[in-house]
Amino acid sequence: xxxxxxxxxxxxxxxxxxxxxxxxxxxxxxxxxxxxxxxxxxxxxxxxxxxxxxxxxxxxxxxxxxxxxxxxxxxxxxxxxxxxxxxxxxxxxxxxxxxxxxxxxxxxxxxxxxxxxxxxxxxxxxxxxxxxxxxxxxxxxxxxxxxxxxxxxxxxxxxxxxxxxxxxxxxxxxxxxxxxxxxxxxxxxxxxxxxxxxxxxxxxxxxxxxxxxxxxxxxxxxxxxxxxxxxxxxxxxxxxxxxxxxxxxxxxxxxxxxxxxxxxxxxxxxxxxxxxxxxxxxxxxxxxxxxxxxxxxxxxxxxxxxxxxxxxxxxxxxxxxxxxxxxxxxxxxxxxxxxxxxxxxxxxxxxxxxxxxxxxxxxxxxxxxxxxxxxxxxxxxxxxxxxxxxxxxxxxxxxxxxxxxxxxxxxxxxxxxxxxxxxxxxxxxxxxxxxx
Numbered sequence: 148x149x150x151x152x153x154x155x156x157x158x159x160x161x162x163x164x165x166x167x168x169x170x171x172x173x174x175x176x177x178x179x180x181x182x183x184x185x186x187x188x189x190x191x192x193x194x195x196x197x198x199x200x201x202x203x204x205x206x207x208x209x210x211x212x213x214x215x216x217x218x219x220x221x222x223x224x225x226x227x228x229x230x231x232x233x234x235x236x237x238x239x240x241x242x243x244x245x246x247x248x249x250x251x252x253x254x255x256x257x258x259x260x261x262x263x264x265x266x267x268x269x270x271x272x273x274x275x276x277x278x279x280x281x282x283x284x285x286x287x288x289x290x291x292x293x294x295x296x297x298x299x300x301x302x303x304x305x306x307x308x309x310x311x312x313x314x315x316x317x318x319x320x321x322x323x324x325x326x327x328x329x330x331x332x333x334x335x336x337x338x339x340x341x342x343x344x345x346x347x348x349x350x351x352x353x354x355x356x357x358x359x360x361x362x363x364x365x366x367x368x369x370x371x372x373x374x375x376x377x378x379x380x381x382x383x384x385x386x387x388x389x390x391x392x393x394x395x396x397x398x399x400x401x402x403x404x405x406x407x408x409x410x411x412x413x414x415x416x417x418x419x420x421x422x423x424x425x426x427x428x429x430x431x432x433x434x435x436x437x438x439x440x441x442x443x444x445x446x447x448x449x450x451x452x453x454x455x456x457x458x459x460x461x462x463x464x465x466x467x468x469x470x471x472x473x474x475x476x477x478x479x480x481x482x483x484x485x486x487x488x489x490x491x492x493x494x495x496x497x498x499x500x501x502x503x504x505x506x507x508x509x510x511x512x513x514x515x516x517x518x519x520x521x522x523x524x525x526x527x528x529x530x531x532x533x534x535x536x537x538x539x540x541x542x543x544x545x546x547x548x549x550x551x552x553x554x555x556x557x558x559x560x561x562x563x564x565x566x567x568x569x570x571x572x573x574x575x576x577x578x579x580x581x582x583x
Contacts, residue, residue, distance in 0.1 A: 152182050154252050154284035156382040158322070160297060162334040162372035164391065165257045165290035166210040167497040168490075169375040169455060173390050174215045177286055177379075181252050187211065187219045188251040192267050193259025193292040195225030207257070210496040219255065222247050227267040241271075249276050253286045256293035262303045264296055265317060278325050281382060287322075290377075291334050295349065296320045298331035299367065302359070308350040314358045326382065327418040329366045336371035336396060360400050368420055371396040375455050376408065385414040392455045457503040460490040461510050468514050472521065484514050529581055537568055537579055544570075545577075 159177060164170050178185045189211075191204045204221045211219035222244040229235045248254055254277070256264075268274065277287055295301050301319040306312040316331075323330055333356075335349040345352035348371065351359070360369075372378055373393035380387040389395045389410045397404040402422040406412055454460040464487040471479035491507045540559050547555040560570045563579070571578045 154182070155180050155286065156281050156284055157286045158281055158297075158380045158382070159286070159288040159377055160294045160332055160334070160370070160372055160380070161257075161288065161290035161377040161391070162294070162336060162374045162393075163291050164375035164497060165255070165288070166207055167375060168214070168493045169392055170377065171214045173377055173379070174211070174217075174288070177288065178215060178217050178253060181286065185217045185253055186251045187217050187253040187255065188222050188247050189219050190222050190224060190248065190254055190256035190273075190293070192222075192224045192227065193256055193261070193264045195267065196260060196263045200225050203258070206496045207255070211255075214493075217253075220247060220251075224248075224267070224273075227271055227273075228269070245272060245276065248273065249280075252280075252284070253288070254280065255288045256290070258291040259293070260305055261292045261295035261301045262306060262317060264292060265301060265320070268296075268320070274320050274322065277320070277322055281322070281326070294332050294334045294372065297322045298370070299324055299329060300331040302331075302333065302349055302351065304349055307355065308346075314351070314355045316359060316362060323370075328370075329364075330368055330370045330397075330417065331363075333369055333371045335374055337373040337393060357400075363399075368397060368399040370417070371398055380414070380417070382414070387412045387414060387417060454490070457490060457494040457497070457507055460494070461487065461503065461507050464490065465510055465514070468517075472517065480514075480518060484511065484518065487511050487514065533568065533581065537563065541570070541577055541579070 157177065157180075159173070161170060161173075178187065189204060189207045191200060194200050194203050197203065208219045208221065211217045223240050224244040226234065226236050227241055281287055289297055292304070295304070296319050298319045299321045300316040303312070303315065303317050307314055319331065323332070333349050333351075336347065338346045338348075338350060340346050341350075341352075345354070347353065348356045370378065372395050373391075376389065376391035376393040376395065378387055378395045379390055389406045389408050389412075391408055393408065395406045395410075395412075397406075397417075397420050399420065399422055404420070454463060464483045467486070468480055468483035471477075471483055487507065488511060491504065491511065494504070494507075540563055544556050544559040547553075547559070563570055564582075567582045569580050569582050571580070
């Protein structure tokens, strides 16, 4: 690509997995549309309040460098407002960071707190910069907490789910509203971390979401994006595409339309959804979805070839390891161990916390331990090792039996038995088995 190439106008909203293997192909395809070298910046505000904010930013940089082959710069906008405790914002750093955002053609933001983000971005040019980028040319990818801020309203997740505050809406950036989409974005739409209690809809659950929906105006609705799934809105082509592993849902109280990965949605449908009686919960035939050639390319393998979670990768590689050991395939067993180790590294940048990493390490240790155990006896079939020697002894036994030297025949049989090999004379001939 040349620097004179027109930069597309694309907003990508991810439900989660923004730095997981599941979204590698999407980042690659998006950045492939840009002039080289890609000018990419991570907006680090959403997690700026966390003590490990520099570490999270570096993980994003490493992920883009190793998985996307793109240099990602850190905006350095962790704090943009002075705090009540006297923690001042660095005016010079802020101006430098905003200039980086303005100059970049790929802006990426992810996990953290939507409440903190909105508070830090208030009375700054950040919102207008994003809108200008999507109007004049540029790619914006917001995921998880950052995705929550894109609509007219925002869920204060931590305050409701962790602190127990009664459900309420925050005013969002409403970037979508500037393009005629009167929606609120809810990532983690299919979250199931709660097990027996409902944590769907970004940890709200159905009951609390219904409470919040009562405050919607008549033309408002929800864009729900599942974990490890994205919605790529192409303003040049007036379509949106579902990428990743699961579904995107348009919801207006009892009405719901579901679009699967690979489906496209006419932008007009996002601007003015058609709610019909047939568009009920779990409906997959929204009338406007179709399969087309992907806007963002198809030079990488389809996302369904990638495990949807580290837990799924653990199960797959452990099953491959066990099968390899059962069929005594040493190379395949070692390959499964190496594949699991690679999966652990690939998923290490995923911001969605779970106990899977500990389970992965424990599984890897078990697999290595098993390899050490079988190394003593080897993974070759012991019958293949013994067969040449046993065949020689049985040939001698056949000769002496033909000569009716049964004392020698019995001696051969007894010596083989002492070595753990049982000889059986059957009507079909001689058989031998290895005794445990």
